[in-house]
Amino acid sequence: MSSECVLDVIIVGGSCGGLACAHALLKTGRCKVTVLERASSISAAGAGLGLGQEALAILQGFGLTEQLDKISLPLPTELNTAVRPSGETKLLQRDDHYNHRSLHWSDLHQALLSALPEGLVRFRHTVTSSEQPEGSQRVTLRVERRASKDSEETESLQLECDLLVAADGSMSATRRRIRPDESRRYSGYCAWRGVVTDSEAPKAAAAVRRAFPDMGTAIYFEIAERTHGVLYELPRQRLNWLWYVNQEEPPLKGHSVTVKAGEEQIEQMRKGAAQTFRPEMAQLMQATPTPFINAIFDREPLQHLMQGRTVLVGEAAHPTTPHALRSTNMAIMDAGCLGECIExxxxxxxxxxxxxxAQRLPQTTREVLFSRHLGRVKQALDSSPDWFKAGQEQCEGLAQANMPSFRWQDQSQEAE
Ligand SMILES: Cc1cc2nc3c(=O)[nH]c(=O)nc-3n(C[C@H](O)[C@H](O)[C@H](O)COP(=O)(O)OP(=O)(O)OC[C@H]3O[C@@H](n4cnc5c(N)ncnc54)[C@H](O)[C@@H]3O)c2cc1C
Incomplete structure (x- = not known):
């Protein structure tokens, strides 16, 4: 591409996927980028996530090395343990080459956002439609701009671009325009989630640190009867936990998969935790001031990630269950790959x-289906093994390191 040939790019969605794409496309030096985000602001949200080395390398390429060192902790180890509420445990699998880093979603979002040129991300802009007229090389978008955070008043805009990047999440309206006939798949379970600081729950946090000696360097998967939990540390002495519970699909409002838990529901969760996990993990869950619930969905992998000059990235392209920690990793890797391809x-x-x-589809398909498979195994949705009696091969099957060799074609045939 000659230096005069500058592509006008619009990215729909200013979450981690959209902002990573903005960085990757700016880095080519050949794109003029605008990000349109319907929310007024989004950095103060979320909980923990883990990033693998490939995604970290891409973020470092955006010049974020120093920020990443500040906002993340090394997470070299993955541990899967069978647990009983009596406190009995059996180590099933340990991988000391897991090689991730842990961080809070909002710290990553803030790092990506603050390193972009001011004004590039336009909040309160909702894209309501997009089309590429036949024979045209431009995509036309209709956009509603809200006057201010609390205002209902909107102004309609029409914008055009050479490339539309859809980073508009798992309920992507752009994806629906390309594939109107498909819908999301409820996994069969929801996740209770919480982040607790040591100062909020000093006794519970101290007990967890004694019972989980690798806390601070390991991600713990706690496999109980027909359910599992996850526990790992985030910077600034925050303990991040999840508990996946098999249940009917809950009613959801609007675009969000987050359910605000009522007092009674929280009370039930606290009782249930004590009947499920080792006591220290249960106490931490009980001491969490504001736990919340995420309903867990994914979608069937697509055959295509593009149509004309519109391309899907991140959750819009391949919404996934969280068991292999791939959602944000995939979004960042999509961004890195898209930048390279444009260049x-x-x-x-x-x-x-x-x-x-061609580069992303086989990999993201495998990752979505591997993650689905791990969730079904750990939630005992297809069979209910006694993990205290499990053989070596079965235990090794729990490792996330199996993802690159996962035979997803066979699995999808099995599911049919
Ligand atoms: C507020 C928030 C908190 C999160 N917290 C966590 C977490 O703690 N841990 C974790 O692992 N993952 C978290 N995620 C999910 C995580 O960001 C994504 O799974 C991953 O980073 C890939 O994201 P994405 O950018 O592709 O999609 P998403 O993160 O889903 O973002 C899609 C974005 O598009 C915007 N959007 C949608 N439609 C339109 C439209 N028509 N016009 C304009 N904008 C639109 C949405 O407002 C949203 O900001 C969170 C996501 C959000 C939005």
């Missing part, structure tokens, strides 16, 4: 998008 394809946008699709 290599000398102004031929369609060729760049085809290259992006």
């Amino acid at each position: 290599q394809c000398s102004g031929n946008v369609e060729k760049a998008l085809r290259q992006y699709e």
Whole structure:
């Protein structure tokens, strides 16, 4: 692409996927980028996540090395343990080459946002439609701009671009325009989630640190009867936990998969935790001031990630269950790959998008289906093994390191 050939890019969605794409496309030096985000602000949200080395390398390439060192902790170890509420445990699997880093979602979002040029992300802009008229190389978007955070007043805008990047999440309206006939798949379970600081719950946190000696360097998967929990540390002495509970699909409001838990529900969760997990983990859950619930969904992998000059990235492209910690990792890797493809394809946008699709689709399909498989195993949705009697092969099957060799074609045939 010659230096005069600057692509006008609009990214729909200013969460981690959209902002990572903004960085990757700016880095090519060949794109003028605008991000449209419907929320007024989004950095003060979320809980923990883990990033693998490939995603970290891409973020470092955006110049975020120093911030990442500050906001994340090394997470070299993965541990899967069978647990009983009596406190009895059996180590099933340990991988000391897990090689992730843990961080809080909002710290990552803030790091990505603050390193972008001011004004590039336009909050309170909702994209309501997009189309590429036949024969045109431009995508036209209709956008509603809200006047202020609390205002209902909106102004309609029409914008155009050479490339539309849809980073509009798992309920992506852009994806629906490309594939109107498909819907999301409820996993069969929800996740209770919480983040507790040592100062909020000093006794519970101290007990957890004694009972989980690798806390601070390991992600613990606690496999109980037909359910499992997750526990790991985030910077600034925050303990991040999840508990997956098999249940009917809950009613949800609007776009969010988060359910605000009522007092009675929280009370029931606290009692249930004591009947499920080792006492120290249960006490931590009980001491969490504001636990919340996420309903867990994914979608069937797509055959295509592009249509004309519109491309899907992140959760819009491949919404996934969280068991292999892939959602944000995949979004960042999509961004890195898209940037490289745009850079290599000398102004031929369609060729760049085809290259992006060819590189990302097999990998993200495997990751979504592997994650689905791990969730079903750990939630005992297909069979209910006694993990205290499990053999070596079965235990090793729990490791996330199995993802690259996961035979997803066989699995999807089995599911049919
Ligand atoms: C507030 C929030 C908190 C999160 N917290 C965590 C966490 O703690 N741990 C974790 O692992 N993952 C978390 N996630 C999910 C995580 O960000 C994603 O799974 C992953 O980073 C990939 O994200 P994404 O950018 O592809 O999609 P998403 O993160 O789902 O973001 C999609 C974005 O698009 C915007 N959008 C949607 N439609 C439109 C439209 N029509 N016009 C304009 N904007 C639109 C949404 O407002 C949203 O900001 C969170 C996501 C959000 C939005």
